[in-house]
């Protein structure tokens with residue numbers, strides 16, 4: 052058959068197979084070219100973002116070629132998932148791993164040797180066993196696919212040492228077994244490392260763009276994070292979303308917080324009972340829950356096309372992880388919102404987690420975190436940054452991220468860029484950003500002096516700006532292609548042709564300064580304070596005050612026992628009209644709300660109606676921590692009349708901390724009887740004196756009480772104990 056005709060024939064066959072087995076009428080993107088390459092027995096390297104149809108690139112050739120394809124995959128759960136899916140398509144696929152019984156293992160091996168099994172999934176660990184190698188030597192192997200190939204690279208975010216042995220193992224399988232390596236995440240550095248390690252420099256590389264045009268990227272500083280999260284989730288009411296947290300404990304806490312705020316949310320993490328975990332995952336997939344709160348364990352191998360938002364409640368460990376997790380949003384090409392809460396404290400915390408790792412891994416982890424912080428801090432288009440990170444050129448702003456939507460003021464940076472580029476040239480393309488900044492600022496350290504960089508013409512010429520300025524500017528020079536990263540030596544930057552051209556012909560260039568989140572948060576807080584100061588409705592506040600006065604008189608109690616001023620102000624700000632809303636006002640609680648609240652609620656309701664005020668109950672964050680375990684424990688022990696010191700000891704608290712917990716319980720409206728304890732430390736007469744004081748005072752402030760009653764006779768603890776007794780008896 053003439054070659055052209057043969058090619059046409061083969062093309063038709065592949066399409067036929069695609070339709071027949073997988074039910075698709077068309078290939079997507081570069082799939083067909085990749086498959087062709089594998090079938091021709093060439094080494095193939097595929098870099099394709101999540102959801103673009105990566106698995107098909109080795110599944111289809113396995114059906115066409117004689118023999119069995121070996122698929123190396125890092126996760127047992129993922130293997131089973133894929134094998135199940137293939138079996139459902141009628142494809143004979145199996146896996147070999149530690150979950151199989153001896154008999155099952157033998158059957159799989161027999162079927163591979165007889166050539167019945169088209170795809171065999173194995174973990175890299177099982178491949179290192181002699182018996183596995185012996186068995187594979189008896190089989191006909193069509194090719195080896197290495198999934199999640201970024202695990203090979205220690206420069207990546209998911210390094211697995213056993214992955215570095217794969218090349219040696221493949222060499223044992225006979226001559227010229229073709230390889231296809233696939234990953235959804237690889238920086239140019241990682242890409243090079245994978246190819247080197249697998250000795251496949253000759254491979255055809257297929258790289259699909261990482262640009263997910265329908266995803267909106269946004270970063271917010273961690274400030275009022277819980278409130279911000281609830282508002283965000285409510286803005287997307289009824290839509291599917293994932294909230295990622297770093298710890299299991301945080302997952303539980305946030306899932307609970309969302310639940311009490313009327314969001315259909317469920318937790319997912321590795322510490323849950325497997326049945327519960329599966330049930331929660333299914334509930335999310337079947338739309339019985341809207342939001343899944345999860346550790347990053349969630350999402351691998353999950354294919355839900357209509358996830359509308361992905362929130363990182365904690366700052367992720369790497370851009371790779373962040374990109375993969377956000378990639379689970381909007382897989383159907385429709386709406387996908389990605390919000391990350393950022394705090395430098397998170398970066399510091401994550402760095403501490405790394406401290407027990409081997410040196411290379413630790414240093415690499417630190418660099419990945421630095422990139423994460425850079426991304427968050429930068430006011431440059433998020434998409435440009437992400438794509439640049441994955442080695443793609445994208446030389447315009449996207450218009451569809453927070454930094455594009457709310458641009459920071461730009462400044463003319465022609466002179467500074469020129470200076471920075473000259474510094475890179477004069478230090479001979481051999482240093483990282485920090486060092487170049489140091490030279491520009493004219494600072495001395497051993498490094499600078501040993502290289503004689505204090506004698507360079509650029510030395511000290513940038514002393515009008517600080518280190519943060521130069522760091523940010525140099526990164527923007529990278530983004531703009533004036534500089535490039537040296538792939539061979541990590542952290543080093545080099546001048547590019549475009550950079551040299553700029554030095555020859557400098558032109559106007561506008562850059563932005565990084566975000567200063569600390570300042571942004573401070574400004575926001577000040578604004579909130581001003582709003583709060585003037586924020587409450589003065590008329591209603593005065594009305595509530597006189598109601599309090601009247602009721603206190605009737606009940607023969609000091610007014611503050613009913614509600615204190617800050618609580619009334621909050622009522623005049625948030626306008627609670629239902630009992631449970633009132634109970635969530637600071638300093639009120641369930642007990643006080645039901646005991647004194649009715650008249651206040653009626654007054655607020657009438658006022659709201661008369662004045663046509665919109666209540667802001669949807670902005671009120673209901674707290675899930677009211678009845679935390681420790682508080683329940685304390686209430687139970689006090690009921691059993693356990694000694695307070697003993698309670699404190701058993702929970703590792705000091706007395707002061709315990710008192711604070713008890714006060715918190717009391718102020719949220721729970722009646723506590725501490726008489727058994729108080730009677731031991733204070734005689735009746737002294738108890739009476741303090742009690743009377745609180746009855747007549749205008750405030751329950753302890754410092755004021757101490758001054759009034761005298762520190763000679765009473766300790767602060769005495770007064771605090773009596774205040775609890777007093778409030779429990781008259782207020783709760």
Ligand SMILES: [Zn+2]
Pocket residue numbers: 431432433434435448449450451452453454455
């Ligand atoms: Zn943008």
